[in-house]
Every structure is written in structure tokens, then in C-alpha cells.
Amino acid sequence: MRIGSIELLCLLAGAGLSAAWNHASEDEFRRAIAGHNHALVAFIEPSTAASQALEPEWISATESEKKKSLLSVDCASASSLCKEFDVISYPALRFFDGHGKMTSYRGPRRASSILAYLKRAVRPTITPLPSDKKAAAFQSSDDHAVIARISPRDSHVRVLYETLASQYRDRLSFGLAKTKTGEEATTVACYNNRDGQQFTVSDLTPINALSELVERCLTPVIGEFTRANEMKYLQADKSIVFFFSPSPAERDAYARAMLSVAKMYKEYLSFVTVDAGEYGDLAAPLGLAPGVYPAVSVQNPMFGKVFPYPQGRGDNDDDDNITPESIGAFLMDIGQGKVEAWDGTTVSAGEEGGQGRAHDEL
Structure with a gap:
């Protein structure tokens, strides 16, 4: 499955999405968590990038949740309420079990993961x-x-x-x-x-x-790289294969498409996706042109070597696409010494002249 075609599908899928946050008032919030009702609440601050990234996922989950156990609170207009519940960063997702207990949600901020959490939250512990x-x-x-x-x-x-x-x-x-x-x-x-x-x-x-x-x-075969877990990956004694994209749907599609390759190399390589909208500053140190996505780069933290995946690699006019076959071949070339490490000067931007000295042998 080609990532280039996935991007078009993502745009088409999002074309009809006009829904936005529908925040609960303080009274609605207190009624929702009162009695024996359970609820998962997103405390958000609209101006933060992380809250903006959560918005489409939360709306999708809300539309799928028939029992209306999901609600959001705008901390920009309800600051005292958010302070009461010790919200110090945004978004903060909290589950109220209907018996006076509040638990922080620690899972992925994706609609599917949020809905799965709600299902298990109301099950018996065992x-x-x-x-x-x-x-x-x-x-x-x-x-x-x-x-x-x-x-x-x-x-x-x-x-x-x-x-x-x-x-x-x-x-x-x-x-x-x-x-x-x-x-x-x-x-x-x-x-x-x-x-x-x-x-x-x-x-x-x-x-x-x-x-x-x-x-x-x-531990996922293909994880999501964030500031919170970067040291875990950097200290794992494995090289890391980064995939950058600002689109959650595109990152998910890449993870599904690349799963077999990641399983093949899992003893030696860590495959991760990166939210280029939130962590785009990580692209440049990996030899990638900021803002040019999707993009892939391989880093060997032990020896400080970086191998940006060159755009324009392939056998046809549609060769900028990232496929399991092309990434598998690129990894094989690195392992066989056919790809030189990035020299720290040129960037992988698909410019005429290619990748400079870093990929002359490709």
C-alpha cells in the first residue's frame, strides 16, 4: 500500500468533517460525574497544539459513543473548575468511575483507543x-x-x-x-x-x-515517538526508523502497511511514527527538510549516524512513495554498507542533485 495514495484518502475523509468541540458547562460536567455515572472528560485549552490535535479524534469518539460518556471542558473559560481538578497541562483526560474515584487516562489519544478504554473501564477488574x-x-x-x-x-x-x-x-x-x-x-x-x-x-x-x-x-511493533518516551528508544541499543507525518490517519496507515517489515527487523530496529505537527523540530537533525512530509530517516544512536530516506528512490515516476518494499530495500542497503551516513550538510528534500554525498551510491 502506497503512502502517497493514503494522503489523498485522508484528505477526502476529512473533507466532510465540520464538527468542533462541544464543551460542557460546569453544571453539565457536575451532573455527568454525579451519582453512579461514569465519564471520560477531556480538559483542554483550545490554543495549545496538543488540544488541537486531540480535537478530531475526540469528536470521532464522541460521535461513536452512544451512551454519551465522553465530554470536554474548556479550561480557558472554566479555569477555576480545571484548577479544582488539578489540571496543569493540556489536554488532560480523566476518567470518573461514578464512585468518587478519578483516574488519569494514559493511553493513545486516538478515537479507537479512547473507545477501547471506555469499554474496559466499566468491566470488572478481572x-x-x-x-x-x-x-x-x-x-x-x-x-x-x-x-x-x-x-x-x-x-x-x-x-x-x-x-x-x-x-x-x-x-x-x-x-x-x-x-x-x-x-x-x-x-x-x-x-x-x-x-x-x-x-x-x-x-x-x-x-x-x-x-x-x-x-x-x-510494546507496539511500531510505536509513537514523543518527548516522553524518546530516551527509552534512544537507550534501547537499536537503530530507529522514523516516519514523519502531521496526519494521524497517514501515520496509522504507515504502521499497518509497514508491520511485516517491522516484525522482520524488530530484534535490531525500532520502528516509530512521529507527529510532524507537534514534533517537527526533530526532522532537521535527522537530515530531513522540515515541512516536507511524509518522510523517513534511520538513526543509529550508538554511533551517531543518520540515514535519511531519499525522495526520488524507485523505478517509476511515482517513486516518491514510501512502501514496505522500498523501505525494506533501503534498510538492506544500509546493512550492506551501500548507503553512506548523512554528512550533516545536505537535507533530504527531493531537490535536483539528490542527497549530495550521503547517497551517491544509491
């Missing part, structure tokens, strides 16, 4: 799964689902599992199934349905076995 049919349905009911089959003799594991579920319930759905006939060992499996991966642990001797299982399961 869902009983009395039959194989229910276990199979539960396994695919969320982007990330954990199913434990705990032997009666492992009561301590049950306690650990309950603790884990309480800690991670905002990001995964947890289920408890019966051990199968003839099985005595305890097993815990985590399903990353978004990336089509499964992780299982049966040796629960290490005290952190369950938490490590969940963290591996939660």
Missing part, C-alpha cells in the same frame, strides 16, 4: 471466563487482553494476578479462565491483537514475570 467459548471471545475483545489459567494450588499467583490487573486495567482487559482438563500448570497469556502477537509465561518463579509479560505485550 472478567470470569467459565467456558472456552467465552475465553475465545474475550481474547479478541480488546487491543490487549490477558487470560490466566491458574491452578488451585497456586493461590499466591492469583493474588499477584489480581494486583497486576488493578495496576494495568486501564490499558488491558484481564480474564480468568478455568484450567483445562488434565492441565495442572498455571499459564498466563497476553494477546496484542493490534499487532497480531501472543506472549505466554508459565515460569512464574521470578517476582516480575507477570509485569514483564504485560510490558512486552503492550
Whole structure:
């Protein structure tokens, strides 16, 4: 799937979107969280870039949420209310469970992730799964689902599992199934349905076995690079393949299209997408022309080398497109020493003359 055609689809899809924030008044907000009602609230400040980026995703989620459990508050006009709930940065997403407890939402700020969070937020911390049919349905009911089959003799594991579920319930759905006939060992499996991966642990001797299982399961094959997680990627002893785009739909399409390539190289490379609207300043140090998107660059943090993906690479007139095949070939060329590291002077902007000394061998 070519990213060039995706951009057109994104523009067409967004052409009919005229909806905007529909903020709740203070009275509406207090009624929404009163009694036993649950609600996910976005406290926003309209002038901030992050709030503006959330707007189309929040509106999409709101239109899909039939129970109207989503609402927003404009902190520019309701500053005292936002201060009351300790909102110090924008947007701040908070879940009110209807019993007086407020929890910060820590997931991706995408409509699909927001809706998935609402579904798991109203589930039991651990869902009983009395039959194989229910276990199979539960396994695919969320982007990330954990199913434990705990032997009666492992009561301590049950306690650990309950603790884990309480800690991670905002990001995964947890289920408890019966051990199968003839099985005595305890097993815990985590399903990353978004990336089509499964992780299982049966040796629960290490005290952190369950938490490590969940963290591996939660780690996306293609993640989203932000200021908050950049050190995690830079210190992972892997080269990083960056994809820049200001369009959430385009970044999602790239992640889907590039999944097989990312899985092939996951032991050696970290694939990430970057919101070029919010983190466009990261493009120039990676040899990319700011504002020219979509764009790809490969960085080796260990040796300080950068390999911008050159526009104009390909065998036809439509060769500026970024495809799994072209990126896979580019990575292969880097591995075989056919691509020189960026010299720090030219930028990948598709200008006549190409990439200067950095890509003369391509």
C-alpha cells in the first residue's frame, strides 16, 4: 500500500468533517460525574497544539459513543473548575468511575483507543471466563487482553494476578479462565491483537514475570515517538526508523502497511511514527527538510549516524512513495554498507542533485 495514495484518502475523509468541540458547562460536567455515572472528560485549552490535535479524534469518539460518556471542558473559560481538578497541562483526560474515584487516562489519544478504554473501564477488574467459548471471545475483545489459567494450588499467583490487573486495567482487559482438563500448570497469556502477537509465561518463579509479560505485550511493533518516551528508544541499543507525518490517519496507515517489515527487523530496529505537527523540530537533525512530509530517516544512536530516506528512490515516476518494499530495500542497503551516513550538510528534500554525498551510491 502506497503512502502517497493514503494522503489523498485522508484528505477526502476529512473533507466532510465540520464538527468542533462541544464543551460542557460546569453544571453539565457536575451532573455527568454525579451519582453512579461514569465519564471520560477531556480538559483542554483550545490554543495549545496538543488540544488541537486531540480535537478530531475526540469528536470521532464522541460521535461513536452512544451512551454519551465522553465530554470536554474548556479550561480557558472554566479555569477555576480545571484548577479544582488539578489540571496543569493540556489536554488532560480523566476518567470518573461514578464512585468518587478519578483516574488519569494514559493511553493513545486516538478515537479507537479512547473507545477501547471506555469499554474496559466499566468491566470488572478481572472478567470470569467459565467456558472456552467465552475465553475465545474475550481474547479478541480488546487491543490487549490477558487470560490466566491458574491452578488451585497456586493461590499466591492469583493474588499477584489480581494486583497486576488493578495496576494495568486501564490499558488491558484481564480474564480468568478455568484450567483445562488434565492441565495442572498455571499459564498466563497476553494477546496484542493490534499487532497480531501472543506472549505466554508459565515460569512464574521470578517476582516480575507477570509485569514483564504485560510490558512486552503492550510494546507496539511500531510505536509513537514523543518527548516522553524518546530516551527509552534512544537507550534501547537499536537503530530507529522514523516516519514523519502531521496526519494521524497517514501515520496509522504507515504502521499497518509497514508491520511485516517491522516484525522482520524488530530484534535490531525500532520502528516509530512521529507527529510532524507537534514534533517537527526533530526532522532537521535527522537530515530531513522540515515541512516536507511524509518522510523517513534511520538513526543509529550508538554511533551517531543518520540515514535519511531519499525522495526520488524507485523505478517509476511515482517513486516518491514510501512502501514496505522500498523501505525494506533501503534498510538492506544500509546493512550492506551501500548507503553512506548523512554528512550533516545536505537535507533530504527531493531537490535536483539528490542527497549530495550521503547517497551517491544509491
